[in-house]
Amino acid sequence: MSTLVHAPAGLLRGASKGAATAYLGIPYGSAERFAAPRPAERWTGVREATRPGPAAPQPASRLARVMGPGSDLRQGEDCLSVNVRTPGGSGLPVLVWLHGGGFSSGSGAEAWYDGALLAERGRMVVVTLNYRLGALGYLYLSPQFGPADVGLLDQIAALQWVRKNIAAFGGDPDRVTLAGQSAGALSALALLHHPTGRGLFRQVILQSTPAGVRPYSTGEAAGVGEIFLDALGLRPDDAERLRTLPLSDLLAAQAETVRRTARPLTVTPPFQLVASGGVPADLTAGVPKDVPMLIGTTRDEAWAFFPGTPAELTERLFRDGSLHLAEEVDHAHVYQFDWSPPGSPFGACHCIELPFVFGDLDAWRASPMLTGAEPAHLERLVEQVQRTWTSFVHTGSPGWAPFRHVRHITLT
DSSP: OOSEEEETTEEEEOEEETTEEEEEEEEOEEOOTTSOOEEOOOOOSEEEOOSOOOBOOOOOOTTHHHHOOOOOOOBOSOOOEEEEEEOSOSSEEEEEEEOOSTTTSOOTTSGGGOOHHHHHHHTOEEEEEOOOOHHHHHOOOOTTTOOSOHHHHHHHHHHHHHHHHGGGGTEEEEEEEEEEETHHHHHHHHHHHOTTTGGGOSEEEEESOOTTSOOBOHHHHHHHHHHHHHHTTOOGGGGGGGGTSOHHHHHHHHHHHHHHHOOTTOOOOSSOOBSOTTOOSOTTSSOOTTSOEEEEEETTGGGGTSTTOOHHHHIIIIIHHHHHHHHHSSSEEEEEEOOOOTTOTTOSOTTTTHHHHHOOGGGGTTOGGGTTOOHHHHHHHHHHHHHHHHHHHHHSOOSSOOTTOEEEEOOO
16 A cells, blocks of 8 residues: 555645554644644645654553553643554544543553554554543633533544544544543543534444443532632633643642542542533433444453452442443443453553553563563454454444343453
């Protein structure tokens, strides 16, 4: 396949990796600080798309102790970009990936989410994206200051870019599966409700949705915003100064807000979805019934945050809401990921299925949650999980009976 693509956005040159070609760091939008995104302008000439764009500004991941170190990507506020991996061809289904990270960390350009193997083996186009995080993506003060959930608006802008451009990479814009894990799954769930987002994809994969974390009301979010302002030594009347303060000051205030709002045995971040502008207060109620869904949790989700805690915490934060969601729709397939390395203190924790979805095990070699695993077992799990996800992306079914059946994924 030629690495040169003529897309409506402009001419792009990518780089081949195995049987797939990668186009990295493609801008889908731009935005002023705390403002809604604008579509990216078409460029002239050939754009070299061989290097990922900057990650959204962020602190270290709170789950590095189970996932391992990230890719040490450069960061910057001009972070709205997508990465496309394609095996070539035309009319292929498309998987758009929303990374997790508690709305405060992560990037679609992480080596963990390199979609080349999934694109090649699954005969699909894989798109990963960056969206604004933390206070820069989810601070809410008032309607006068700016819209809520600009990070979610970024995701909508990326999906709109996919719809306009993905055919040039071999994808079918009418066969888009939106997939997300953790905060990415909550985002996908919010987009199912959002009047602008809903028509941009056909089906969804929801991995480890923290359904027990409900969106803030505007009042609750504004209260967090006041804590953030106070951490900067500002009053509400000074809010406009946030648009010009150094980025380092904002990140320091974000960290202080995390400290002040922390509560025992909770995973709710201070900057997250706000029930406003199309995002409902209850994300698990009133979803479209006709959208095919693959919904799953891991057996010991909460152990990534609170090792050894009772199963009730995983049920309350993750599983109960996921099963309720499956009951609400007509075409739901449900799994529970049960495998973990022998003797692991993290068990089958939050994030443990991710290496097997994307399949690049080298990217996970320093991951503590996989310590002690047999390499042959990891390869077998990659084959199992990728076969399941591929089947759903192509057909709307992972290959087992709909809910109320629950498939337990482990070594077979």
